[in-house]
Amino acid sequence: MKPMNTEKKRILVVDDEASITRLLKLNLEQTDDYVVRGENDAKAAVAAAEEFEPDLILLDVMMPDVDGGELASRFQANPKLSTVPIVFLTAAATKGEVYMRGGKVGGLPFLAKPVEISEVVACLKQQLGS
């Protein structure tokens, strides 16, 4: 069941690097606008998402077990998660490529690592319409 505090947006961050999920959580929650759950195990991410019921998923692309593209398909195929917006966070592309592709890959928005938290927040606000 979704928690009562609906003012804060719920963000699920899936990245195999624990330092990145931890720092995203610290930075985003510091703004008081977000509740963040970090998940470093891509295979467990769908179950974690079902339980957490995120408003948006921040998803790393290159992960050892399941890549971000595949994981995005699994989220979209899940009736409970199919409407949750996904933003890719990737080290595989440059900012120039993000600009040239209109900020999207496979129809989904993406941010190129390394990215400053202000850019992440701007992207979240745009996607969540907040």
Next chain:
Amino acid sequence: MNTEVIAKSRKQADGATLESEQRYKRLLDSVTDYVYAVMVEDGRAVATVHGPGCEAVTGYTSDEFGTDQTLWYRMIREEDRREVLEQAERILRGEEPPPLEHRIVHKNGTERWIRNTTVPRKDAQGRLVAYDGLVYDITDRKQAEERLTRAHAELQANEEALKRTLEELKRANQQLKETQLELIQAARLESVGALAAGVAHEVKNPLQTILMGLDYLVPNCPSDNENIATVLTDMREAVTRANAIIRGLLQLSAQTDFEVKAEDLNASVRRALRLVNAQVIASKVTVVRKLDPHLPRVAVDRGKIEQVFINLLINALQAMSPGGVLTITTRTARVGENVAVGETASRHFNQGDRVVIAQVQDTGTGITPANLPKVFDPFFTTKAAGLGTGLGLSVVKKIVDLHGGAIDIQNAAPGGVVVTLVLKAGPEETLSSPKEVGYK
């Protein structure tokens, strides 16, 4: 003097003449060389006597010449007859022409060369009464001369062919050297690019951690400690620099997408100028655009070609002091007709190819001759630490190579640097009808 005395004198004179002619005939007969005599009366040749030596040279006997008075003329090769007649006419006019070498046709049908030397014979009053001719067969000498001339001509032709071959070899050697240098440079770029692609992901994640760590620390550190603020700023700049290097290295690799479409190069120049506008204002330089409005479209990857212009513009801006002038020119040309694309570029295009040329020129200090060959090397930079990664021009070269174009960097005559970019023009079409010509 009475009549009897006159008659006696004449008889004596005729006797003397007859005796002289007979003595001459005996002399003529005894000479083994080809000797002939032409009798002259009132400036006209009236008879010709050929000595027995004529047979060895012409195949015809004295008697045959005696019975056929025009045989000597018919025997001369048709092409040489005019010269022989001119020689005879000069003798009859009282001149002493030099020996004449000409061809005759031997009785057996073969061609022979002879040397004909004439000597006038005059009477006591100096009147020409005859002229003697001495003929040598010089066929062997002539043939030897001809062989020599042919051999000489062949030698000369061979020498010229050798010179040409040598020149071609020199050119080929020069091209080989340049190609080798290009290959070395390409291989160097390729290996750097491949390495970069491999490590980029691994480096970007730690950079992400540092950057977000800084994002977290900045608002949480004591604001009254200036040193901490400075350290955090330095760290953020270091991350930015490291990321710029990774980005440059990735651009050197073939790992990024390459999407070619027919594009307007002028539009790319304008977009690049907009993106560096802040630096233009900060540099206090004047930008002069000389963009050809009738420029044909060029098959390029828009993002990559804009990257080329951005890198070139930033280099130019950083090279100039306030007050400098940055000139960007675009134009169309045909290789070989109204443009010399330079030694390197000429290998990328054929004569008559329609090309688009873009030039970025600054009024900075230029590049030292020692540094010019190194400008495309990865990590080569003359900029102050932190101002450049040394990858800008390597990336430019890589992108131009990907497009099959050519790039040349030279010091400009008035000072500064001029970078010339040559790309093959797309098909003849107007700028208002973009069309995809490439592939992804």
